Amino acid sequence: MTDVQLLKPLRYRSIFISDTHLGFRGARADFLLDFLESVECETLYLVGDIIDIWEMRRRGLRWPDSHNAVIQNILNRARNGTRVVYIPGNHDEMMRDYAGMSIEGVDIRLRAIHACADGRRLLVLHGDEFDTVVQCSRLVAMLGNRMYAWLIRANHWINRVRQAFNRPYWSLAAHLKQRTKNVMQYIANYEEALVHEARQAGVDGLVCGHIHHAEITQRDDILYCNDGDWVESCTCLVESHQGHLELLRWSDVRETLKTTADAAASRRVA
Numbered sequence: 451m452t453d454v455q456l457l458k459p460l461r462y463r464s465i466f467i468s469d470t471h472l473g474f475r476g477a478r479a480d481f482l483l484d485f486l487e488s489v490e491c492e493t494l495y496l497v498g499d500i501i502d503i504w505e506m507r508r509r510g511l512r513w514p515d516s517h518n519a520v521i522q523n524i525l526n527r528a529r530n531g532t533r534v535v536y537i538p539g540n541h542d543e544m545m546r547d548y549a550g551m552s553i554e555g556v557d558i559r560l561r562a563i564h565a566c567a568d569g570r571r572l573l574v575l576h577g578d579e580f581d582t583v584v585q586c587s588r589l590v591a592m593l594g595n596r597m598y599a600w601l602i603r604a605n606h607w608i609n610r611v612r613q614a615f616n617r618p619y620w621s622l623a624a625h626l627k628q629r630t631k632n633v634m635q636y637i638a639n640y641e642e643a644l645v646h647e648a649r650q651a652g653v654d655g656l657v658c659g660h661i662h663h664a665e666i667t668q669r670d671d672i673l674y675c676n677d678g679d680w681v682e683s684c685t686c687l688v689e690s691h692q693g694h695l696e697l698l699r700w701s702d703v704r705e706t707l708k709t710t711a712d713a714a715a716s717r718r719v720a
């Protein structure tokens with residue numbers, strides 16, 4: 451990737467990535483590594499589904515060099531002064547047992563509060579528990595808030611049992627999602643559930659992942675940010691040193707970098 455290496459690394463205050471699904475054959479680990487080698491940041495948030503343990507349990511251990519290189523890159527950062535916060539998702543749910551610990555310099559948390567450079571506070575969480583809530587929201591509306599908690603717990607225990615029998619993660623919500631096929635409505639409901647949660651937490655916004663749909667949108671008083679994924683869209687959320695938040699689609703950024711490098715090279719030749 452010499453074209454990018456010609457340039458200085460892109461520097462950000464914080465970077466948020468999620469849904470990298472390492473260990474799953476569909477993970478774009480080469481592309482992710484290219485991204486990681488091109489950026490620097492003070493804080494790196496890993497917002498869940500980083501390692502796809504469910505997939506590996508189902509199909510056997512599959513760990514190509516490129517997937518390993520991504521983990522090495524992240525651990526090197528942690529060793530060299532980058533604050534790395536890892537918030538496990540549903541595909542790497544087993545890591546939730548380590549919440550509160552710091553392993554190899556990586557802080558494992560169930561959720562985090564990020565303070566932006568401009569003072570805004572963001573709730574950072576993977577978001578899978580709201581997937582269940584969203585799909586059952588009509589039912590919940592009838593039965594009230596206790597049903598929310600019950601559904602989250604039910605989904606959790608159903609999957610603990612499935613895990614014991616070596617079955618893949620199964621989401622009640624995803625099942626219903628497939629049946630309704632009303633994806634846009636599903637995304638809107640998911641957003642709404644997370645915005646509600648952020649409001650309850652008394653923060654200015656939130657960062658989540660899980661549904662593989664990158665987006666930044668202001669919903670009344672709450673900023674909703676979804677950092678996307680590295681299976682299809684290859685997107686992440688970045689914060690500048692001034693506290694400005696934006697989504698990066700790595701294929702687009704790479705193309706811009708390459709064009710700039712080419713232009714600089716042709717100026718040198720001329």
Ligand SMILES: [Mn+2]
Nearest residue numbers: 499539540660
């Ligand atoms: Mn997920």
